Each structure stands twice: as structure tokens, then as C-alpha cells.
Amino acid sequence: xxxxxxxxxxxxxxxxxxxxxxxxxxxxxxxxxxxxxxxxxxxxxxxxxxxxxxxxxxxxxxxxxxxxxxxxxxxxxxxxxxxxxxxxxxxxxxxxxxxxxxxxxxxxxxxxxxxxxxxxx
Amino acid sequence: xxxxxxxxxxxxxxxxxxxxxxxxxxxxxxxxxxxxxxxxxxxxxxxxxxxxxxxxxxxxxxxxxxxxxxxxxxxxxxxxxxxxxxxxxxxxxxxxxxxxxxxxxxxxxxxxxxxxxxxxx
DNA sequence: GTAGAATCTGACATCAGTGTCAGCTTCAAG
DNA sequence: CTTGAAGCTGACACTGATGTCAGATTCTAC
Numbered sequence: 001x002x003x004x005x006x007x008x009x010x011x012x013x014x015x016x017x018x019x020x021x022x023x024x025x026x027x028x029x030x031x032x033x034x035x036x037x038x039x040x041x042x043x044x045x046x047x048x049x050x051x052x053x054x055x056x057x058x059x060x061x062x063x064x065x066x067x068x069x070x071x072x073x074x075x076x077x078x079x080x081x082x083x084x085x086x087x088x089x090x091x092x093x094x095x096x097x098x099x100x101x102x103x104x105x106x107x108x109x110x111x112x113x114x115x116x117x118x119x120x121x
Numbered sequence: 122x123x124x125x126x127x128x129x130x131x132x133x134x135x136x137x138x139x140x141x142x143x144x145x146x147x148x149x150x151x152x153x154x155x156x157x158x159x160x161x162x163x164x165x166x167x168x169x170x171x172x173x174x175x176x177x178x179x180x181x182x183x184x185x186x187x188x189x190x191x192x193x194x195x196x197x198x199x200x201x202x203x204x205x206x207x208x209x210x211x212x213x214x215x216x217x218x219x220x221x222x223x224x225x226x227x228x229x230x231x232x233x234x235x236x237x238x239x240x241x242x
Numbered sequence: 243g244t245a246g247a248a249t250c251t252g253a254c255a256t257c258a259g260t261g262t263c264a265g266c267t268t269c270a271a272g
Numbered sequence: 273c274t275t276g277a278a279g280c281t282g283a284c285a286c287t288g289a290t291g292t293c294a295g296a297t298t299c300t301a302c
Binding site for chain 1: 200227231
């Protein structure tokens with residue numbers, strides 16, 4: 001599959017897909033003329049990458065995690081090192097914190113919205 | 122209270138406090154010599170600002186919301202306009218989406234961690 | 243073979259909050 | 273008064289994923 005189709009199917013821009021390759025997150029074969037040729041699994045991989053970006057991880061960390069993830073083909077190709085596990089645990093804690101903060105922020109917004117819709121008598 | 126104390130009490134850098142003022146988020150009196158003098162309520166206000174930043178709102182939006190928030194003194198000084206309510210509702214939806222995404226990302230991390238700690242037989 | 247769509251590389255811009263530094267002024271304690 | 277800590281302004285850097293553009297090349301359908 002060429003880059004245009006992958007972009008269309010994942011909703012990720014071609015620019016970003018090339019960036020992912022540059023960061024070592026997403027490999028691609030090349031046609032004789034040099035154009036990228038992605039395997040079918042790239043779709044899931046890109047989606048995984050986006051999930052991790054959405055979680056606030058940077059590309060370096062994502063590059064470490066990806067080989068340890070179970071993908072469409074089955075088990076992970078690498079096992080996480082103790083250090084990576086520690087890092088990931090820290091990230092998970094950070095996400096937990098972020099979710100609590102977001103819940104709080106949501107409540108703040110909600111209060112403003114409610115107050116505006118149903119003003120004090 | 123001067124800027125150093127406010128920074129210490131809120132955990133926000135002096136640089137950021139000055140930036141908040143520049144963005145119209147945080148007013149301060151000035152001493153005869155020109156130094157900022159914050160009221161006690163500024164502490165809560167800064168915390169509110171941080172909450173909203175953490176929720177992904179930018180300073181423009183925060184500037185719109187702040188006057189509509191209930192602060193230490195009681196009721197909001199302004200009522201949210203219909204447009205602001207619509208904006209805030211959209212933000213709230215965005216936060217909801219983000220929380221779902223984070224929950225998903227958390228599960229992804231958790232899977233990697235679990236797989237590493239307790240490998241398949 | 244040729245036209246047009248798709249892809250390539252490389253470079254520069256953006257956003258927005260924050261860090262940091264320089265040079266100067268003000269404040270407070272002795 | 274003096275001295276050192278704290279504050280002020282203004283400027284520049286950074287981060288890091290993504291947008292965008294230019295100019296060249298490749299692919300695909302006719």
C-alpha cells in the first residue's frame with residue numbers, strides 16, 4: 001500500500017507518516033523508484049502510534065515501546081527491559097494523574113456551563 | 122503578596138505568572154516602585170488557571186471563562202454568553218473524548234507492562 | 243510515449259507556554 | 273548608607289508534531 005492510501009485509511013497526514021518513519025516508528029519497503037510501500041499491518045501500527053501520541057508520549061518513548069507491543073501477527077517481538085517497564089509505569093502513573101486532572105477540569109467547566117444555563121434565582 | 126511568594130505557594134514559575142498577566146488572566150496592583158502586589162485570592166485564581174491549562178484550553182479561552190467562574194468571593198462576576206456556553210460545551214466534549222483516549226492508552230501501556238512482568242509460558 | 247496524479251526530499255513556519263539571560267531598579271535588613 | 277536579595281522588562285530559544293511549499297521524480301492510465 002502506498003502512502004496516500006495509508007494516510008486515507010488512518011486519517012494521518014502523509015507528512016506525519018514520513019515523520020514517523022524518520023523517527024524510526026514505522027518502516028516501509030521501497031518501490032524500485034523509491035516510493036514507500038507499506039504492509040497491511042501498517043494501518044494498525046499507525047493507529048497504535050497515534051494512541052501513544054495522544055497519551056502524551058514522545059516519539060523516542062514510542063519507539064521503545066512499539067517492539068514490545070502485541071501486534072496483528074501475535075506476540076511482541078521483544079520483551080520490555082526492566083528500565084522500560086519502570087518508564088512505562090511512570091507514564092501510566094502520569095496518565096492516571098492526567099485523567100484525574102481532566103476530571104477536575106471537566107467539573108470546573110461543567111459548573112460554569114450549569115451556572116450559565118440555570119442562573120441563580 | 123509579591124510574585125515570589127505567589128510562585129512559591131502555587132508552584133507556578135514567576136515567568137508564567139508574568140505571562141498570565143500579559144494575557145489578561147491575572148491582574149496585580151503595583152507598588153510605588155512598580156513591583157507586583159497580588160491579593161490573597163490570586164492563589165486560587167492561579168490554581169484555576171492551571172487547571173484550565175491542564176485541560177488543554179488556551180489563554181484566550183481561559184480569559185473568557187475566568188470572569189464567569191465562581192471564585193473565593195462568591196458568585197461569578199459575569200454570566201457566560203450563549204456563544205461561550207457553546208464553546209465550553211465543545212471543550213467539555215473534547216475533554217470527554219480525551220479521557221476516553223487516555224483510558225485506552227493506559228490499557229495499551231498496561232498490557233505491555235503486564236506482558237513484560239508476567240511473560241507468556 | 244505522454245499527460246496528469248501521486249510521491250519524493252528538504253526546508254522553513256507554526257503554536258503557546260515556559261526557560262533563561264542580561265541589565266537595571268527596588269526593597270528590606272543591618 | 274550599604275548591601276544583597278528580589279523584582280522588572282525585553283528578548284531569544286526551545287519543544288515537537290504537523291502544515292506547507294518548491295522543485296524534481298515516479299507511477300499509472302490512456
